[in-house]
Amino acid sequence: MSYGTAGFTACLSLLGIEDAGVRPDDGPVLVTGATGGVGSLAVMLLVDAGYDVTAATGRPEHTERLRQLGAREVVPRDDVLHPAERPLVRGLWAAVVDTVGGDYLGSAIRATRPNGVVTCCGMVASPHLNTSVLPFILRGVRLLGIDSAGRSRDERLRVWGRLAAVDAGDGLEEITTECTLDELDERIEMMRCGESAGRTRVAIVGESG
Numbered sequence: 001m002s003y004g005t006a007g008f009t010a011c012l013s014l015l016g017i018e019d020a021g022v023r024p025d026d027g028p029v030l031v032t033g034a035t036g037g038v039g040s041l042a043v044m045l046l047v048d049a050g051y052d053v054t055a056a057t058g059r060p061e062h063t064e065r066l067r068q069l070g071a072r073e074v075v076p077r078d079d080v081l082h083p084a085e086r087p088l089v090r091g092l093w094a095a096v097v098d099t100v101g102g103d104y105l106g107s108a109i110r111a112t113r114p115n116g117v118v119t120c121c122g123m124v125a126s127p128h129l130n131t132s133v134l135p136f137i138l139r140g141v142r143l144l145g146i147d148s149a150g151r152s153r154d155e156r157l158r159v160w161g162r163l164a165a166v167d168a169g170d171g172l173e174e175i176t177t178e179c180t181l182d183e184l185d186e187r188i189e190m191m192r193c194g195e196s197a198g199r200t201r202v203a204i205v206g207e208s209g
C-alpha cells in the first residue's frame with residue numbers, strides 16, 4: 001500500500017516514457033512536485049530504470065531525501081519555469097513527469113528536447129495549460145495524459161508486475177509515514193497545507209490490536 005495509486009500513476013508515467021522510445025542516454029528526465037507521492041515515487045522508479053533524474057521541488061529542506069532516492073539534480077521548482085511568451089526554450093529534458101500542471105507543465109513542454117515525452121497526471125498548481133503548438137510541430141514533443149482509473153486488467157497486471165520487480169531498497173519505507181485512523185484528520189490537514197511529503201500509509205488496527 002506504500003505504492004498505492006501514486007505508485008501506480010508514477011509507474012504508468014515511466015511506462016509511457018519507455019514505450020515512447022525515450023532511453024536513459026537520451027538525456028535527463030525532469031520530475032515536478034518531486035516531494036509529493038507521485039513525484040517521489042516517479043524519481044525512485046525512473047532512477048531504478050536507469051534514467052538521470054532532475055527533481056524540482058518547492059521544499060529545499062527535502063533535497064537530501066530526494067538525492068537519497070537517486071535524483072542527480074535537485075532544483076527549486078521556480079527554476080524550471082520559462083516565460084510563456086517564448087514558445088520554445090533550450091531543449092533540456094528528454095522526458096518530463098509533470099505532477100503539478102499549470103505553468104510548470106507549459107514550461108516543461110517548451111523545454112523538452114526533440115521527440116521527447118511529457119507526461120501529465122496532476123494539477124496541484126493549476127488545471128490550465130498555456131502553450132503554443134510549436135513544441136509539438138517543430139520538435140515532435142509528445143504530451144501523454146495519465147489516467148490511473150481507466151486501465152484494463154492487462155494494463156494493471158503490467159504495472160503491478162513492474163512495481164513488484166523494482167528494487168526499492170529502503171527508499172519506499174523512507175518516504176512513507178504510517179498513521180492510524182485516529183491520526184488521519186491531522187495528516188489530511190497537513191497535506192492540505194503542503195506540509196506532508198511522500199506517502200502516508202494508514203494502519204488499520206483491529207479490535208484485538
Ligand SMILES: NC(=O)c1ccc[n+]([C@@H]2O[C@H](COP(=O)([O-])OP(=O)(O)OC[C@H]3O[C@@H](n4cnc5c(N)ncnc54)[C@H](OP(=O)(O)O)[C@@H]3O)[C@@H](O)[C@H]2O)c1
Pocket residue numbers: 005006009032033034035036037038039056057058059077099100104120121122123124125146147148149191194196197198
Ligand atoms: N491522473 C491520475 O490518475 C492521478 C493519480 C494520482 C494522483 N493524481 C494527481 O497528481 C497530483 C499529485 O498527486 P500526489 O499524490 O503526488 O500529491 P501530493 O503528495 O500532495 O504532492 C503534490 C506535490 O506538488 C507540489 N506542489 C504543491 N503545491 C504546489 C503548487 N502550488 N505549485 C507547484 N507545485 C506544488 C509539492 O511538491 P514540491 O514541494 O516538491 O514542489 C507537493 O508535494 C495531484 O493533482 C493528484 O490529484 C492523478
